[in-house]
Amino acid sequence: MTKVLPVVKLATKVAVAGGAVYVAYDSGLLGGGEEGAVALSKATAAIPPAVNEWAKYFGFEFPAAPKVEFSPVDAWNSGKPLWSTECVMYLMLFNINYVINYARLTSKTFQTSFTQE
Amino acid sequence: MSEQELRQKWDRCLADCAVKVGAGLGLGIVFSVVFFKRRTLPVAFGTGAGLGMAYSNCQNDLRSPYLLYSSDTKKQ
Numbered sequence: 001m002t003k004v005l006p007v008v009k010l011a012t013k014v015a016v017a018g019g020a021v022y023v024a025y026d027s028g029l030l031g032g033g034e035e036g037a038v039a040l041s042k043a044t045a046a047i048p049p050a051v052n053e054w055a056k057y058f059g060f061e062f063p064a065a066p067k068v069e070f071s072p073v074d075a076w077n078s079g080k081p082l083w084s085t086e087c088v089m090y091l092m093l094f095n096i097n098y099v100i101n102y103a104r105l106t107s108k109t110f111q112t113s114f115t116q117e
Numbered sequence: 118m119s120e121q122e123l124r125q126k127w128d129r130c131l132a133d134c135a136v137k138v139g140a141g142l143g144l145g146i147v148f149s150v151v152f153f154k155r156r157t158l159p160v161a162f163g164t165g166a167g168l169g170m171a172y173s174n175c176q177n178d179l180r181s182p183y184l185l186y187s188s189d190t191k192k193q
Contacts, residue, residue, distance in 0.1 A: 013151045020147040029140035033174035036133035043136075 126178050134171035141167025 028035040048065065055062055145163025153159050 017148055017151050020144055024140050024144060029136055030170070033129055033133045033171075033178050036136040036171075036174070037129040040132040040136045 126175075130171070130175035130178065133174055134168070137167035137171040137174075138164055139167070141165070141170075 024030055028039040052062065141163035142160060143163075145160035148159040148163070149155055149157065
Protein backbone atom coordinates (compact mmCIF):
# COMPACT_ATOMS: atom_id res chain seq x y z
CA MET A 1 0.00 0.00 0.00
CA THR A 2 2.83 2.39 0.88
CA LYS A 3 4.41 1.73 -2.52
CA VAL A 4 1.20 2.14 -4.48
CA LEU A 5 0.09 5.42 -2.95
CA PRO A 6 2.88 7.65 -4.39
CA VAL A 7 2.33 6.11 -7.81
CA VAL A 8 -1.39 6.85 -7.66
CA LYS A 9 -0.63 10.38 -6.48
CA LEU A 10 1.78 10.98 -9.34
CA ALA A 11 -0.65 9.45 -11.85
CA THR A 12 -3.40 11.77 -10.63
CA LYS A 13 -1.13 14.79 -10.94
CA VAL A 14 -0.04 13.82 -14.43
CA ALA A 15 -3.66 13.22 -15.41
CA VAL A 16 -4.73 16.65 -14.12
CA ALA A 17 -1.87 18.48 -15.85
CA GLY A 18 -2.27 16.46 -19.05
CA GLY A 19 -6.02 17.07 -19.01
CA ALA A 20 -5.43 20.82 -18.69
CA VAL A 21 -3.05 20.78 -21.66
CA TYR A 22 -5.48 18.62 -23.67
CA VAL A 23 -8.43 20.92 -22.97
CA ALA A 24 -6.37 24.01 -23.89
CA TYR A 25 -5.20 22.37 -27.13
CA ASP A 26 -8.63 20.96 -27.99
CA SER A 27 -10.38 24.31 -27.58
CA GLY A 28 -7.90 25.95 -29.97
CA LEU A 29 -6.03 28.02 -27.39
CA LEU A 30 -2.60 26.79 -28.50
CA GLY A 31 -3.13 26.70 -32.26
CA GLY A 32 -2.55 29.31 -34.97
CA GLY A 33 -3.52 32.97 -34.95
CA GLU A 34 -6.94 32.53 -36.53
CA GLU A 35 -7.88 29.74 -34.13
CA GLY A 36 -6.93 31.95 -31.20
CA ALA A 37 -9.06 34.84 -32.46
CA VAL A 38 -12.02 32.47 -32.98
CA ALA A 39 -11.55 31.07 -29.47
CA LEU A 40 -11.52 34.59 -28.01
CA SER A 41 -14.70 35.58 -29.86
CA LYS A 42 -16.38 32.38 -28.63
CA ALA A 43 -15.25 33.11 -25.06
CA THR A 44 -16.42 36.75 -25.16
CA ALA A 45 -19.80 35.55 -26.45
CA ALA A 46 -20.17 32.77 -23.87
CA ILE A 47 -18.64 34.15 -20.65
CA PRO A 48 -20.74 37.31 -19.88
CA PRO A 49 -24.13 35.48 -19.98
CA ALA A 50 -22.72 32.71 -17.78
CA VAL A 51 -21.30 35.25 -15.29
CA ASN A 52 -24.61 37.13 -15.23
CA GLU A 53 -26.48 33.89 -14.61
CA TRP A 54 -24.23 33.02 -11.67
CA ALA A 55 -24.50 36.57 -10.33
CA LYS A 56 -28.30 36.34 -10.46
CA TYR A 57 -28.11 32.99 -8.70
CA PHE A 58 -26.14 34.56 -5.84
CA GLY A 59 -28.39 37.62 -5.80
CA PHE A 60 -26.25 40.48 -7.06
CA GLU A 61 -25.83 42.21 -10.39
CA PHE A 62 -22.73 43.44 -12.19
CA PRO A 63 -22.74 46.74 -14.10
CA ALA A 64 -22.60 46.43 -17.88
CA ALA A 65 -19.07 46.01 -19.21
CA PRO A 66 -17.78 49.05 -21.13
CA LYS A 67 -17.37 48.47 -24.85
CA VAL A 68 -13.88 49.15 -26.12
CA GLU A 69 -13.78 50.14 -29.78
CA PHE A 70 -10.12 50.54 -30.57
CA SER A 71 -8.16 49.38 -33.54
CA PRO A 72 -4.39 49.95 -33.62
CA VAL A 73 -4.62 50.79 -37.32
CA ASP A 74 -6.41 54.02 -36.33
CA ALA A 75 -3.23 55.08 -34.55
CA TRP A 76 -1.10 54.32 -37.62
CA ASN A 77 0.71 57.27 -39.16
CA SER A 78 -0.69 57.21 -42.67
CA GLY A 79 0.46 60.77 -43.48
CA LYS A 80 -2.91 62.29 -42.73
CA PRO A 81 -2.61 64.67 -39.73
CA LEU A 82 -4.81 63.67 -36.85
CA TRP A 83 -6.87 66.15 -34.85
CA SER A 84 -4.50 65.83 -31.88
CA THR A 85 -1.44 66.39 -34.09
CA GLU A 86 -3.00 69.56 -35.49
CA CYS A 87 -3.72 70.80 -31.99
CA VAL A 88 -0.15 70.20 -30.86
CA MET A 89 1.28 71.94 -33.93
CA TYR A 90 -1.03 74.92 -33.45
CA LEU A 91 -0.02 75.21 -29.78
CA MET A 92 3.67 74.99 -30.70
CA LEU A 93 3.33 77.75 -33.30
CA PHE A 94 1.35 79.88 -30.87
CA ASN A 95 3.99 79.41 -28.19
CA ILE A 96 6.85 80.25 -30.55
CA ASN A 97 5.02 83.39 -31.69
CA TYR A 98 4.34 84.36 -28.11
CA VAL A 99 7.97 83.88 -27.07
CA ILE A 100 9.29 85.90 -30.04
CA ASN A 101 6.87 88.76 -29.42
CA TYR A 102 7.65 88.78 -25.70
CA ALA A 103 11.37 88.87 -26.43
CA ARG A 104 10.88 91.71 -28.89
CA LEU A 105 8.82 93.79 -26.52
CA THR A 106 11.06 93.31 -23.51
CA SER A 107 14.55 93.31 -25.03
CA LYS A 108 16.58 96.47 -24.78
CA THR A 109 17.94 96.17 -28.29
CA PHE A 110 14.47 96.29 -29.72
CA GLN A 111 13.50 99.24 -27.58
CA THR A 112 16.64 101.18 -28.44
CA SER A 113 16.26 100.48 -32.14
CA PHE A 114 12.66 101.61 -31.88
CA THR A 115 13.58 104.85 -30.13
CA GLN A 116 16.46 105.51 -32.53
CA GLU A 117 14.00 105.56 -35.37
CA MET B 118 -1.90 44.63 -48.35
CA SER B 119 -4.88 46.95 -47.98
CA GLU B 120 -5.56 48.96 -44.85
CA GLN B 121 -8.66 46.89 -44.10
CA GLU B 122 -6.64 43.69 -44.29
CA LEU B 123 -3.95 45.18 -42.06
CA ARG B 124 -6.63 46.20 -39.56
CA GLN B 125 -8.01 42.66 -39.47
CA LYS B 126 -4.55 41.20 -39.01
CA TRP B 127 -3.69 43.51 -36.13
CA ASP B 128 -7.03 42.81 -34.46
CA ARG B 129 -6.41 39.09 -34.86
CA CYS B 130 -2.90 39.51 -33.46
CA LEU B 131 -4.12 41.28 -30.32
CA ALA B 132 -6.90 38.73 -29.78
CA ASP B 133 -4.49 35.87 -30.30
CA CYS B 134 -1.99 37.47 -27.91
CA ALA B 135 -4.64 37.73 -25.19
CA VAL B 136 -5.66 34.10 -25.72
CA LYS B 137 -2.11 32.74 -25.75
CA VAL B 138 -0.98 34.69 -22.70
CA GLY B 139 -4.14 33.66 -20.83
CA ALA B 140 -3.73 30.01 -21.78
CA GLY B 141 -0.02 30.05 -20.86
CA LEU B 142 -0.80 31.71 -17.55
CA GLY B 143 -3.55 29.18 -16.78
CA LEU B 144 -1.44 26.18 -17.67
CA GLY B 145 1.46 27.67 -15.72
CA ILE B 146 -0.75 28.00 -12.64
CA VAL B 147 -1.93 24.39 -13.03
CA PHE B 148 1.64 23.10 -13.36
CA SER B 149 2.81 25.31 -10.50
CA VAL B 150 0.13 23.93 -8.17
CA VAL B 151 0.38 20.31 -9.30
CA PHE B 152 4.12 19.78 -9.74
CA PHE B 153 6.12 22.74 -8.40
CA LYS B 154 4.73 23.43 -4.90
CA ARG B 155 3.19 26.77 -5.93
CA ARG B 156 6.43 28.31 -7.16
CA THR B 157 6.15 31.16 -9.65
CA LEU B 158 8.63 29.74 -12.16
CA PRO B 159 6.08 27.72 -14.24
CA VAL B 160 3.69 30.68 -14.31
CA ALA B 161 6.40 32.95 -15.71
CA PHE B 162 7.47 30.25 -18.15
CA GLY B 163 3.89 29.66 -19.36
CA THR B 164 3.22 33.37 -19.81
CA GLY B 165 6.48 33.81 -21.70
CA ALA B 166 5.74 30.82 -23.91
CA GLY B 167 2.29 32.25 -24.63
CA LEU B 168 3.76 35.62 -25.56
CA GLY B 169 6.32 33.93 -27.81
CA MET B 170 3.63 31.89 -29.57
CA ALA B 171 1.54 35.00 -30.11
CA TYR B 172 4.54 36.92 -31.47
CA SER B 173 5.43 34.11 -33.83
CA ASN B 174 1.87 33.77 -35.10
CA CYS B 175 1.60 37.52 -35.59
CA GLN B 176 4.91 37.69 -37.46
CA ASN B 177 3.83 34.85 -39.70
CA ASP B 178 0.47 36.49 -40.34
CA LEU B 179 1.97 39.86 -41.23
CA ARG B 180 4.65 38.34 -43.45
CA SER B 181 2.27 36.03 -45.27
CA PRO B 182 1.81 38.24 -48.41
CA TYR B 183 5.57 38.28 -48.95
CA LEU B 184 6.30 34.62 -48.33
CA LEU B 185 7.43 32.57 -51.26
CA TYR B 186 6.36 28.94 -51.21
CA SER B 187 8.36 26.21 -52.89
CA SER B 188 5.20 24.86 -54.51
CA ASP B 189 4.78 28.19 -56.31
CA THR B 190 8.37 28.35 -57.49
CA LYS B 191 8.23 24.79 -58.85
CA LYS B 192 5.25 25.72 -61.04
CA GLN B 193 7.29 28.49 -62.66
